[in-house]
Amino acid sequence: MLYSLWNYLTGYVIIEVKGLSLERLMNAAAQLGIDLWATERVSYTCLHARVRPSGFRKLKRAMKKGRVRCRVHILEKHGLPFFLSAFRFRKAILFGGIVAAALLIGALQLVWTMEVTGSVNVDKADVLAAVEAAGIKPFMLKKDVDRDVLASIVRTSDERIAWTDVRVQGVKLVIEIVEGEAAPELIESERACDIVAEKDGIIKTITVYSGKAMCKVGDAVKAGDVLISGTYERGDGGNRYVHARGDVKASIWYTGTAQAGSTSLVRERTDNTALVKTLFVAGLEFPISEPLFALYDTERETTDDMERLYVPLAFHVKYIREVVERNVAITADEMRAIAQSEATGKAEKLLPHDAAVVNRSCAFTEIDGGVRADVSIETEEKIGIIVYKE
Amino acid sequence: MTKKKHVAEMLHKHNRRKVNRFFELLDLPVEAGIELPRITMLGRSDLLLENHDGVLKYTSVCIRAATCEGTFTVNGAKLVILQSAQRRLVIRGEIESIGFGDN
Numbered sequence: 001m002l003y004s005l006w007n008y009l010t011g012y013v014i015i016e017v018k019g020l021s022l023e024r025l026m027n028a029a030a031q032l033g034i035d036l037w038a039t040e041r042v043s044y045t046c047l048h049a050r051v052r053p054s055g056f057r058k059l060k061r062a063m064k065k066g067r068v069r070c071r072v073h074i075l076e077k078h079g080l081p082f083f084l085s086a087f088r089f090r091k092a093i094l095f096g097g098i099v100a101a102a103l104l105i106g107a108l109q110l111v112w113t114m115e116v117t118g119s120v121n122v123d124k125a126d127v128l129a130a131v132e133a134a135g136i137k138p139f140m141l142k143k144d145v146d147r148d149v150l151a152s153i154v155r156t157s158d159e160r161i162a163w164t165d166v167r168v169q170g171v172k173l174v175i176e177i178v179e180g181e182a183a184p185e186l187i188e189s190e191r192a193c194d195i196v197a198e199k200d201g202i203i204k205t206i207t208v209y210s211g212k213a214m215c216k217v218g219d220a221v222k223a224g225d226v227l228i229s230g231t232y233e234r235g236d237g238g239n240r241y242v243h244a245r246g247d248v249k250a251s252i253w254y255t256g257t258a259q260a261g262s263t264s265l266v267r268e269r270t271d272n273t274a275l276v277k278t279l280f281v282a283g284l285e286f287p288i289s290e291p292l293f294a295l296y297d298t299e300r301e302t303t304d305d306m307e308r309l310y311v312p313l314a315f316h317v318k319y320i321r322e323v324v325e326r327n328v329a330i331t332a333d334e335m336r337a338i339a340q341s342e343a344t345g346k347a348e349k350l351l352p353h354d355a356a357v358v359n360r361s362c363a364f365t366e367i368d369g370g371v372r373a374d375v376s377i378e379t380e381e382k383i384g385i386i387v388y389k390e
Numbered sequence: 391m392t393k394k395k396h397v398a399e400m401l402h403k404h405n406r407r408k409v410n411r412f413f414e415l416l417d418l419p420v421e422a423g424i425e426l427p428r429i430t431m432l433g434r435s436d437l438l439l440e441n442h443d444g445v446l447k448y449t450s451v452c453i454r455a456a457t458c459e460g461t462f463t464v465n466g467a468k469l470v471i472l473q474s475a476q477r478r479l480v481i482r483g484e485i486e487s488i489g490f491g492d493n
Binding site for chain 2: 022023026027029030031033035036037038039040041044047
């Protein structure tokens with residue numbers, strides 16, 4: 001392969017030699033130091049071979065001197081020198097090609113876009129803001145980006161981030177983060193404290209390991225009320241303080257309210273479809289076509305990301321279908337169902353993710369031709385939190 | 391072959407034998423002194439002939455080259471000389487037989 005590459009770089013010609021003493025020509029070429037290769041006897045008086053341009057000139061001189069009685073002419077020319085000679089009267093195109101190559105190479109040295117991957121709870125915009133605060137911006141030189149320092153800055157910008165990696169893929173700066181789990185709260189077991197209520201509720205169970213219970217089962221408590229006290233009264237009038245410990249569970253209610261009228265807005269899809277095309281260049285959006293409909297649903301979206309070619313271009317296509325809204329009359333049962341569904345959704349948004357639901361209830365009230373639903377969800381939760389004494 | 395030529399060839403061979411014997415006594419490789427033809431063949435398609443004294447005949451079925459040991463002949467089909475630098479010949483094709491002499 002190297003030999004072929006060298007031949008291309010230096011250039012060679014394919015010659016045809018005609019005559020009777022072809023072997024003498026080969027021996028004369030060897031004596032003159034002319035390198036002949038790929039020699040093929042085509043017929044009794046004809047031979048094809050490959051030779052460098054300098055070797056061909058030597059051969060011609062030898063023939064002129066009468067050393068060899070053959071005729072030789074060039075069949076084909078190959079190699080870089082012959083390719084470049086075609087441009088000797090078109091220097092502008094060669095110059096343009098060199099300038100284009102230089103611009104492309106220059107563009108490849110810059111960071112065009114930045115991307116954050118691996119974030120779940122941490123906002124990508126916050127990470128990018130931290131990167132920008134560190135002085136890293138688009139269109140800066142790749143060699144000016146200190147990846148280790150930037151990774152350290154990003155990792156310390158948010159305590160939820162446990163690990164960070166910064167790398168450059170082509171013209172894109174990729175910041176990969178891994179979020180860690182929050183460390184459990186340290187409890188100072190030697191320090192005096194009380195157990196107070198975190199929320200309003202009715203006490204279901206109370207278990208005291210240390211301290212004095214300040215409420216009993218069935219009591220209604222409000223947020224901030226002391227449930228288990230860490231203060232003991234001594235006989236001499238003073239107080240003794242301990243670290244209160246215990247489990248307190250209470251019933252808590254979460255409510256949601258919603259109304260539904262006698263008509264409902266219904267969205268109907270029509271048979272009209274269209275495409276919405278957008279071009280993204282280095283993060284900037286350039287719409288190619290606008291949506292044809294005022295109201296529409298997006299059926300599917302495709303994005304052709306050309307960053308694998310190290311070019312910051314992305315072509316986005318959205319397939320949309322026209323939607324028409326109209327009011328339709330609904331029955332009483334439908335009104336109740338709509339109101340209850342909406343109210344339940346509101347109440348469930350307030351629930352803690354690990355709450356044990358004990359009971360659900362819903363009450364309907366007719367108002368102004370419509371229906372109001374009041375949903376109540378009862379849960380049983382631990383409501384005690386530690387409050388240290390000063 | 392004339393008598394003069396025959397005598398010259400016999401003397402040449404006799405001298406070469408003496409030089410070979412000298413190099414053997416000194417445990418030196420024989421080819422260090424006299425440039426004997428070296429033939430390297432790979433399968434039935436590639437052949438390298440070194441230390442030849444010129445191509446005598448070249449056709450697509452037969453290639454003859456002069457060496458100090460006599461005429462070296464290659465018979466076959468579709469024979470192509472890949473390289474013919476000084477005293478070095480690279481032959482490729484369907485080689486049927488090789489040998490010394492006009493066969």
